Amino acid sequence: MSETKAPEQDLPTGFQIMEIDPDFRADPYPRLADLQKRCPVHHDPVLESVVLSSYDDVRSVVNDRGLWRNPARGNPRAVFSRVSDVSGERPQSILFMDDPDHARVRGPLTQAFYKRAAKIKPQVEAIVDEVLDGLASRPSFDVIADYGVPVPILVIAAVLGIEKGRLREFREWSEGIIHVLNALRTPEQEQALLAAGDALTSFFAEAMADRRANPKDDLITDMVQLQAAGAELSDDEISVNLQGLLVGGNLTTTDLIGNGVRAFLTHPDQLAKLRADPKLIAAAIEEVLRWDPPITMTGRVASHAMELGGEAIQPKEALISLLRAANRDPTVFDDPERFDIARKHTPHMAFGGGAHICIGAPLARMEGQVALWKLFERFPNLKLADQELTYRALPGFRGLEKLVVEI
Ligand code: HEM
Incomplete structure (x- = not known):
């Protein structure tokens, strides 16, 4: 006679819900839906953390300003307690700071x-046009490497006020510093990361000194001027947080x-709808953020x-909010698996919430x-080239390695 298992016994757990697992990476949504249905507040024994997957719990936790963000304040065995240098010896990005700092x-x-973000749109349009001009003569290109990577770097360079002559170096450093997020980095990537960190630190030190002497219309100038006007910010804090951007x-x-x-x-009906009514673009981006968000957890x-969904939570327990699971909670979104740019109600959690809500969202x-x-x-006539799509093995991030299109 077969025994009935307690429902918790075969719950997706640990690395089964991390991008390190190839099956999960290929299609994370069935496992997330299963977890959400059977155990939305899960004391995960492998991650040594409480994993939250329902919309209501995720929303209430990320919006709760009384909780801490700095992982070093929690259980040291929790999987994310070592994600950053939280020794307290160096200034931190706001990402891992708690109040009052x-x-x-x-x-x-x-x-x-x-x-800055509110007035940069004309420059963003010019940057995008220029990158597209460079692609127009090619029969095919990689949307990730040839379009998705350069555009945001050039945009943030414009916000910061990086001179044209230094753009090439800045782009190289920006690509190097990103490896800080890659726990599986190769020794070469580690080198690139260290070199980029050093180069950016001296670059920002020089740039801040320069802007004090010769103010410009850029974010570096804004920050040193706010500091001079009395904002309590050290030079290191400005530098680390500009790198954090x-x-x-x-x-x-x-x-x-x-x-x-x-x-x-992969949804040509939705693309046809957008082409027919370009005003839908804002709603379309919200639906992309809901349906397949770039950051999957916080x-x-x-x-x-405290108590969540009837479960007791002890002080110092690490709480992992699965933003991507919340975004497909059927109690909030009708037919959540459907990609539908005409949805009326999209209060997605892709940018987190509360005190730490993404500063870059606008x-x-x-x-x-x-x-x-x-x-x-x-x-x-843009279409996908024949290819097998694979996602990066970077925990907490959802992004393709490559996306080749034909024009
Ligand atoms: C689609 C693009 C983006 C997504 C999905 C995203 C998502 C997120 C998420 C989920 C958080 C954590 C929020 C929380 O824990 O409640 C966050 C924080 C943050 N994001 Fe973004 N982000 C995006 C773009 C940007 C951009 C363009 C910038 C800057 C130029 C940026 C800078 C930051 C910073 C500095 C934080 C830390 C804020 C804090 O802790 O106070 N992000 N982002």
């Missing part, structure tokens, strides 16, 4: 960054473009004992809209 640094950074913004926006192009080219640490949204619309407009 988080609010002190994020306040002026947001003030300056939002103003490269790390936080480049790969994510690359993947928004890649995931979006793939979604449309973390918090329980600062006190820029990423606008860039995604310009990049996708202009690509489809320029190449009316």
